Amino acid sequence: MKDAVEGVPAPSAKLAGSLLFAQLPTSPRVSRSDSRPEGQTGPPPTARATPALFCNSQNGSVAYSGQRASVIEFSSPGKSAAARDQTSAVHSSGGDVLRVSVLGSGTSMGVPTPGCHCAVCKSSDPRDNRTRPSILLSYSGHNVLVDTTPDFRFQALRANLEHLDAVLFTHSHADHIMGLDDIRPYNLKQRCAIPIFASGDTLAVLRRTFAYVFEEAPPGSTVPLVELREITGPFDIFGLRIQPVPALHGPSPVLGFRAGAFAYLTDFSSVPPESKLLLAGLDHFVLDALRYTPHPMHSNVEQSMALVDELRPRQAWFTHICHDLGHQAANDRLPENVRLAYDGLTLEVDL
Ligand SMILES: [Zn+2]
Ligand SMILES: [Zn+2]
Ligand SMILES: [Zn+2]
Numbered sequence: 001m002k003d004a005v006e007g008v009p010a011p012s013a014k015l016a017g018s019l020l021f022a023q024l025p026t027s028p029r030v031s032r033s034d035s036r037p038e039g040q041t042g043p044p045p046t047a048r049a050t051p052a053l054f055c056n057s058q059n060g061s062v063a064y065s066g067q068r069a070s071v072i073e074f075s076s077p078g079k080s081a082a083a084r085d086q087t088s089a090v091h092s093s094g095g096d097v098l099r100v101s102v103l104g105s106g107t108s109m110g111v112p113t114p115g116c117h118c119a120v121c122k123s124s125d126p127r128d129n130r131t132r133p134s135i136l137l138s139y140s141g142h143n144v145l146v147d148t149t150p151d152f153r154f155q156a157l158r159a160n161l162e163h164l165d166a167v168l169f170t171h172s173h174a175d176h177i178m179g180l181d182d183i184r185p186y187n188l189k190q191r192c193a194i195p196i197f198a199s200g201d202t203l204a205v206l207r208r209t210f211a212y213v214f215e216e217a218p219p220g221s222t223v224p225l226v227e228l229r230e231i232t233g234p235f236d237i238f239g240l241r242i243q244p245v246p247a248l249h250g251p252s253p254v255l256g257f258r259a260g261a262f263a264y265l266t267d268f269s270s271v272p273p274e275s276k277l278l279l280a281g282l283d284h285f286v287l288d289a290l291r292y293t294p295h296p297m298h299s300n301v302e303q304s305m306a307l308v309d310e311l312r313p314r315q316a317w318f319t320h321i322c323h324d325l326g327h328q329a330a331n332d333r334l335p336e337n338v339r340l341a342y343d344g345l346t347l348e349v350d351l
Pocket of ligand 2: 112113116117118119120121122323
């Protein structure tokens with residue numbers, strides 16, 4: 001827990017939106033810059049020559065000079081009228097907007113679960129088809145991914161993800177990291193390293209799990225090209241202030257992330273009081289609610305409802321959902337301000 005908590009400021013009386021971030025300290029400490037050649041396919045990325053930075057960053061500030069379109073449209077029927085209505089109700093000012101795309105809303109085994117023939121796994125409702133948990137933050141032409149699930153390749157194709165600018169990791173469990181290898185197409189297309197932000201503990205697991213990324217690559221091989229950045233407190237990515245929200249996932253630390261009036265907190269079983277203060281005044285809150293019955297590592301529906309009642313976001317969305325919850329049936333039991341997330345759900349909040 002120490003790595004995750006370290007650097008998180010004392011709670012402020014003004015926690016909503018940009019007011020929160022305007023009072024917080026700046027960039028994270030860079031633990032290591034590690035650039036690897038991508039092998040035989042194409043010329044070396046420019047990031048090799050400037051290993052501390054990436055993709056046209058200038059003077060130490062992380063910013064692209066290019067004009068990257070940020071059109072993320074799912075072809076999945078999961079993008080329903082209900083979701084569009086929800087987003088349009090929130091997005092109205094015409095200023096900078098953070099668009100949140102739920103790439104995956106399922107638990108670690110996904111739904112349907114292989115070998116299972118339960119009603120939810122056999123459901124014809126596309127919202128019951130849940131890939132592993134991940135979201136994409138899109139703003140000002142940038143795309144920041146939260147976690148690289150084993151389904152990342154599929155999710156990127158489904159979302160028409162044209163470019164990828166950074167990855168945040170919540171923690172190091174397999175359902176959140178095992179798609180890291182699939183960022184390689186973006187390395188090649190963008191010809192640069194992709195920065196990865198995570199706690200020190202998570203970075204250590206990434207280095208161990210993906211040792212081939214950080215060792216001398218055999219000639220001709222293609223490996224992810226990344227730069228590791230340890231999260232020790234609030235940090236900026238492309239002008240967006242990210243507030244880490246430490247929580248516990250069973251005995252292990254996990255990070256949620258807040259940006260403006262949006263927060264994502266997956267894979268948690270308890271939230272310490274100081275982190276609850278960081279989750280005040282939210283418009284949209286996407287949080288773990290694995291199932292109805294208790295679980296030692298995850299918040300269940302009842303526990304997550306209690307947290308929603310305490311924090312009072314305008315709208316809460318449950319994610320990391322297992323096959324115990326059918327989408328429609330579960331929603332019918334929830335209050336209007338709480339819905340199940342689903343693959344393809346998009347939300348927008350003003351920045
Ligand atoms: Zn998980
Ligand atoms: Zn099932
Ligand atoms: Zn986990």
